[in-house]
Amino acid sequence: MTETQSTQPESTAYDVVVLGAGPVGENVADRTRAAGLTTAVVESELVGGECSYWACMPSKALLRPVVARADALRVPGLSRSVQGPLDTGAVLARRNSFTSDWKDDGQVRWLEGTGADLYRGRGRLTGPRTVTVTVTGAAGGRRVLTARHAVAVCTGSRARLPDLPGLDEVRPWTSREATGAQSAPGRLVVVGGGVVATEMACAWQALGSRVTVLVRGESLLNRMEPFAGEMVAEALTEAGARIRTGTSVKSVTRENGTVLVTTDGGDRIEADEILFATGRAPRTDDIGLETVGLEPGSWLAVDDSLRVTGHDWLYAVGDVNHRALLTHQGKYQARIAGAAIVTRAAGEPVQAEEWGAHAATADHAAVPQVVFTDPEAASVGLSLAEAERAGHRVRAVDVDLSSVAGAGLYADGYKGRARMVVDLEEEILRGLTLVGPGVGELIHSATVAVAARVPIARLWHAVPSYPTISEVWLRLLEAYRDA
Known part of the structure; x- marks a missing residue:
């Protein structure tokens, strides 16, 4: 793709233009191309996005050996075989393989196999239905892409750093550096108490770092049930990490390679690296939102078909709409948005009612999440x-997972807890939380129950296999019945 010799950049019309080639943008393109719409995808970094290279895949590749070893240590007959430290070099090499060494050739082949046209470069809105791409690589120049039906903003989010003087000179880690480091720092300070903070503290403590976690609030994982953060904090402490709650960073400097952290209480902590896991910001600051009447750098408000408020041609899918900053939820939104774009392009009515084909209803009612720490x-x-x-009349039902036969078989001394939140008026589940080894594989059954609003009376007939940890469902239902 080369620029013409004229003074005006070359212009190409498509049915759909997608900004961002992460999992969300890829799925929008896949759905629109499958329906026969011509589609262009613009990406300024690696095709595959944050999830493939700096988030989901590398972080879980780091954590899997940590959790597998922890599980093995709890099984007599196996535990003696896994004594001693992890092979950090081998763990990092395996992590590198899951990121394809930060090369996107395979992802590019998949995207091009859908029939979408890929433009590498910085894409910006330059008016309604118009995206101008500053092309990188040998082609160079600028290309103007116009969209007959839709532009989908799928640019994701980035790590948000605090406003601390001189922070740039410290060269702090964000989630990208934490998942991509090629060696374990001797001492690591983690600032934050959410998913990234807890997962990376768990991974690097096990890989040889001495980890200190500084949490501004009073607990970890404060968006989950309180016992989730308590149990993860207990396990991290037992593994050797130090956790300090009610603590903020007042200043941070780097002197002779050493990071010096001063807390709001006046304490000084030395480290080799510092990770700030203090939230996310939308990647919308330099995509031309001002040219269509929107605020640069803002989260984009959307309806349930993922169409931006006040713009009948503009969609915001994934992290940028701030509904649920999770890859699986963004891909779900992409399927909804793609179907809505195709339906509107055909001039057909959109099914936007609750649980309709073009409504991302699960964003409001049934968002699942797994934190891949030990315990999960x-x-x-x-x-x-x-x-x-939210005004629901509910009751919490708690079960100790050690009472489940399958948990005892899974590991000696199994520690875990489950809570289901029951709507007493509708007799359905509003939510379920599980903490313990291996529970991440159980959450989809709960997601089905919550999303489908399965009545409690009917759940009695969904018989869990014995002896598995999923028998917790029976224990929960019994506790609800007998209360």
């Missing part, structure tokens, strides 16, 4: 506090 924490739907704030 998994949840879907509303916590007890969230359900009460």
Whole structure:
């Protein structure tokens, strides 16, 4: 793709133009191309996006050996075989393989196999239905892409750093550096108490770092049920990490390679690296939102078909709409948005009612998440506090997972807990949270129950296999019945 010799950049018309080639943008393109719409995808970095190279895949590749070893240590007859430290070099090499060494050739082949046209470069809106691409590589120049039906913004989010003087000179880690480091720092300070903070603290502590976690609030994982953060904190502490709650960073400097952290309480902590896992910001600051009347750098408000408020041609899918900053939820939104774009392009009515084909209803009712620490924490739907704030009349039902036969077989001394939140008026589940080894594989059954609003009376007839950890469903239902 080369620029013409004229003074005006070359212009090409498509049915759909997608900004961003991460999992969300790829899925929008896949759905529109499958329906026969011509589609262009613009990407300024690697095709495959944050998830493939700096988030989901590398972080879980780092954590899998950590969790597998922890599980093995709890099984007599196997535990003696896994004594000693992890082979950090081998773990990092395996991580590198899951990122394809940060090369996107395979992802490019997949995207081009859908029939979409890929433009590498910086894409910006330059008016309604118009994207101008500053092309990188040998082609260079600029290309103007116009969209007959839709532009989909799928540019994701980036790590948000605090406003601390001189932070750039410190060269702090964000989630990208934490998942991509090629060696374990001797001492690592992690600032934050959410998913990235807990997962990376778990991974690097096991890989040889001495980890200190600084949490501004009073607990870890404060968007889940309180016991989730408590149990993860207990396990991290037992593994050797130090966790300090109610602590903020007042200043940070780097002197002779050493990071010096001063807390709001006046304490000084030395480290080799510092990771700030203090939230996310939308990647919308330099995509030309001002040319269509929107605020640069803002989260984009959308309806349930993922169409941006006040713009009948513009869609915001995935992290940029701030509904649920999770890859699986963004891909779900992409399927909804792609179907809505195709339907509107055909001039057919959109099914935007609750649970309709073009409504991302699950964003409101049944968002699942797994934190891949040891122990794992998994949840879907509303916590007890969230359900009460929403005005539902609910009851929490708690079960100790050690009472489940399958948990005892899974590991000696199994520690875990489950809570289901029951709507007492509708007799359905509003949410479920599980903490314990291996519980991440159980959360989809709960997601089905919450999303489908399965009545409690009917769940009695969904018989869990014995002896598996999924028998927790029976224990929960029994506890609800007998209360």
